[in-house]
Every structure is written in structure tokens, then in C-alpha cells.
Amino acid sequence: MIAEETLVNQLQQTETQASAFGVLVETYKERLYWHIRRIVLNHDDTDDVLQNTFIKVYKNISNFKGDSKLYSWMYRIATNEALSFLKVKSRMMGVSDSELQDRLVENLEADVYFEGEEIQLKLQKAIATLPEKQKLVFNMKYFQELKYEEISEILETSVGGLKASYHLATKKIESYLKEQKEYL
Amino acid sequence: MKPFDKKNPFKAPEGYFEEFDKNLFKKLSSKGSAIPKKEGFKLPDGYFDSLSDKLQQKLKEDQQSKVIPLKSYKKYYYAAATAAAVLIVALVLNLNKTTEISFDDLAQSDIENYFNQNELDLTSYELAEVMPISELEMTDMFDSNFSEENVLDYINENTDYFDELNLEDNE
Structure with missing residues (x-):
């Protein structure tokens, strides 16, 4: 596995950015997927949030100062993205956060990507x-x-x-x- | 007296001690948490394989959508900016001549309308946080102006426990 520091370095340089981003996605996609999935529950929503997370990481990597570890920085972005996704969803549906939670769980019963x-x-x-x-x-x-x-x-x-x-x-x-x- | 037989009369099944650790840990793990470790989430086949391509595609689209050819429209922008500037100057001059709506009046009516038409999701505590209580006067609450003296007289005559209001302490 590539050292975190090297990866960050490559991500912050234009010439190596694209290939390093590929490595970053490969390394963290599954972990971040499951982290997000456990918050938003549904696969399609997770897919959206995961893609937005990686895009945000890509766009903001130049601001990453290395104060924390790369993976915790990414987890933080994923957590924020997932939570704000749920906030927007509850506002659009006109329901409270806890009502939304109940509905998300109810929807699992009919979800093809959930073992019932x-x-x-x-x-x-x-x-x-x-x-x-x-x-x-x-x-x-x-x-x-x-x-x-x-x-x-x-x-x-x-x-x-x-x-x-x-x-x-x-x-x-x-x-x-x-x-x-x-x-x- | 016959000494006790030092030989241990008890016996343990063969291999008991070898198996003991294994059995103990088995029991411990089954008696652990009542919360299942399996969650039941599934995902489409090959999802992770296609994710990188999807992301690259999305990033490409994102970058492409940002590129706007500015140059060819440049001369029109100058013309449009000049026209807009002339229009704004004309409007401002015109407004100054005819009407005298002050900003305070506008804002006041806008705010009142907003409060009337929208249900605010604010609790009384949240309202209290943004209300400049220290700057509020009693008369702000009423349409007609009461003198403080009249109000105090009224409370004095109509309240049984006037002293308990501790008005002086709050001044």
C-alpha cells in the first residue's frame, strides 16, 4: 500500500493528480461506502453521497494541510456529506429528522439490496x-x-x-x- | 491411625484440560453481545469495479461544464455593461426625483409581511435569543402610547399582589 504522505503529495501535484486519485479511490471506496451506507441506508443514495465525497476530496485536496490523517479527513467529509444529504432529504419531504429515520428503515423492507x-x-x-x-x-x-x-x-x-x-x-x-x- | 490416602479419587474426562480453553472461548463468544454482527446490506454486483470509471467521468463532466468561451462574447459584455450602467444611473436619478421611500419603511413592511405570511420555525427561546430585549420599551408592544405612570397605576389597581411584582428590583 502506498504511503499516505506520498499519495497526498501526488494528489497535490497536477501531473500526478489523476493517477493518484485513482489509487485513492481504490484504497478507500469500500470503507467509505459502508460508512455512508450505514448512515443513509439505501444503496442509490449511498452511491450519490460517495461520489460527491470523492469529488469534494479531489477538489479540496490542495487545502489538505496534513493536520489530521488523510483517511480521517476523508471520513469526516463523508460523514458531513451523508448527514447533510439526510437533512436536505427531510426538508424536501417536509418531515422531521426522526420521521425520516423511521421511513428509511421502513423502506428497507422492500429494498432489493437488503436481506429481509x-x-x-x-x-x-x-x-x-x-x-x-x-x-x-x-x-x-x-x-x-x-x-x-x-x-x-x-x-x-x-x-x-x-x-x-x-x-x-x-x-x-x-x-x-x-x-x-x-x-x- | 491410618493415614489418609493422598491419592486423588476424582477423575476428569480424557483430554478435558486440552479442550477447556476452546470450550470456554466458544461459550464466551456465544454469550457476548445480543447484537448481531451481520447487517443485511447488499449492493449491486460489480458496483465497486465501475465506481472509478463513474467518478472519472463525473469529474470530466464537471471540468468541461466549467469551461465557458468568454472571448467571443467579450465585446457584447462591454456594450451590455455600458447599457446597464446608463440604465442604473437613469433609474437612480428618476427615483430620487419622484419618490421618497426610505429604506427603513421598506424593510419594516417587508419584515412584517414576512412574519405574517411565513410560519417561523422558531421557539420562543430562539426568538428571545435574537430579540434585543435590553433595547425594548414597554410601548413597543402596543399601538397606542401609554405613559409609564398610567401603566403602573393600572397594575397597582388591578393586581392583588402588586408588591410581589418586584418592579423596583428589575429597574
Whole structure:
């Protein structure tokens, strides 16, 4: 794998920019795809947000100063793009953020790109009940298995705060799933 | 007295200790979180393979759409700019001659209309944050002007617990 510094250098120079961008896309496309998918849930929306993310990265790479790692900078752009995509969507539909979350999860039932198993759907319903920050932390820790230090750099929050958010999120999801089980 | 037999009478199944670690970890992992690790998301076949091409295409389109041949229209721009400048000067002169609408009047009516016609998504707390409370006078709330003295008299006569209003403390 190419060193991050070299890649950034190549991305910031006109002659090498195009090929370096290809490498960048290859390296990060899957990770960023899943990060965005867990926020917007639907494949087509994820595709839009992912492309916008990469284009934003390409256009702003000259402003990247190397204060943070390249990948956390990209994750931050992806997170912001995904969250603002949802904001625009809820405004266009004239619904609140939580109503939009409910609808996104409901739509999963008919989504061809979602395996309609009961437990997976319930898990998404449980995640949808979490506040935005807890949702992000939970997905990044539980599914993406990022380290707290990495999440802290992406979300610009303290490690202690993240641990608390993750703990709360896990407890809420577990009790939601348990409650659902008892109703059956 | 016969000494106790030091030989351990208990026996463990063969290979028990070799298997112990494995069994323990198996049990631990199954007793772990009740949250499934599998999410159920799928994506179209070959999606990631075509992503790079799609992105390159989009970037190309983006760059192409930015290139606007300015040169051929340059002379028209000068003419248009001159015409627009003349028009603006004429309008300004004309406006100054005939009407005397002050900016304050316009803004006031615009703001009132806006408030009347649009439902603001602001809570009273949010409104309070932007309202210059310290600059507000009691008379700003009413159409007719009451003198402060009259208002105080009114409150005095019509309020049972006038003292509890602590008016002096708030001055």
C-alpha cells in the first residue's frame, strides 16, 4: 500500500493528480461506502453521497494541510456529506429528522439490496432510535471496528465522550432487541 | 491411625484440560453481545469495479461544464455593461426625483409581511435569543402610547399582589 504522505503529495501535484486519485479511490471506496451506507441506508443514495465525497476530496485536496490523517479527513467529509444529504432529504419531504429515520428503515423492507431477515431489520430499527452522535459512534465501533482514537480524530470528540456514547448506544440497542423478543 | 490416602479419587474426562480453553472461548463468544454482527446490506454486483470509471467521468463532466468561451462574447459584455450602467444611473436619478421611500419603511413592511405570511420555525427561546430585549420599551408592544405612570397605576389597581411584582428590583 502506498504511503499516505506520498499519495497526498501526488494528489497535490497536477501531473500526478489523476493517477493518484485513482489509487485513492481504490484504497478507500469500500470503507467509505459502508460508512455512508450505514448512515443513509439505501444503496442509490449511498452511491450519490460517495461520489460527491470523492469529488469534494479531489477538489479540496490542495487545502489538505496534513493536520489530521488523510483517511480521517476523508471520513469526516463523508460523514458531513451523508448527514447533510439526510437533512436536505427531510426538508424536501417536509418531515422531521426522526420521521425520516423511521421511513428509511421502513423502506428497507422492500429494498432489493437488503436481506429481509427479521433480526437485521430489527437491528436497523434499534439503531434508528439512537441520537445522531451515538448512531455514528456505534456504527464506527461495532461494525467498522475503528479504534476510539481514530473515531476521535474523525468526529473531533474526546475518547472519553466516545466511550460513553458507545456504551449508551450498545445498552439501548440491546434493550430494544430484548424488548422486541419479549413481545414475540 | 491410618493415614489418609493422598491419592486423588476424582477423575476428569480424557483430554478435558486440552479442550477447556476452546470450550470456554466458544461459550464466551456465544454469550457476548445480543447484537448481531451481520447487517443485511447488499449492493449491486460489480458496483465497486465501475465506481472509478463513474467518478472519472463525473469529474470530466464537471471540468468541461466549467469551461465557458468568454472571448467571443467579450465585446457584447462591454456594450451590455455600458447599457446597464446608463440604465442604473437613469433609474437612480428618476427615483430620487419622484419618490421618497426610505429604506427603513421598506424593510419594516417587508419584515412584517414576512412574519405574517411565513410560519417561523422558531421557539420562543430562539426568538428571545435574537430579540434585543435590553433595547425594548414597554410601548413597543402596543399601538397606542401609554405613559409609564398610567401603566403602573393600572397594575397597582388591578393586581392583588402588586408588591410581589418586584418592579423596583428589575429597574
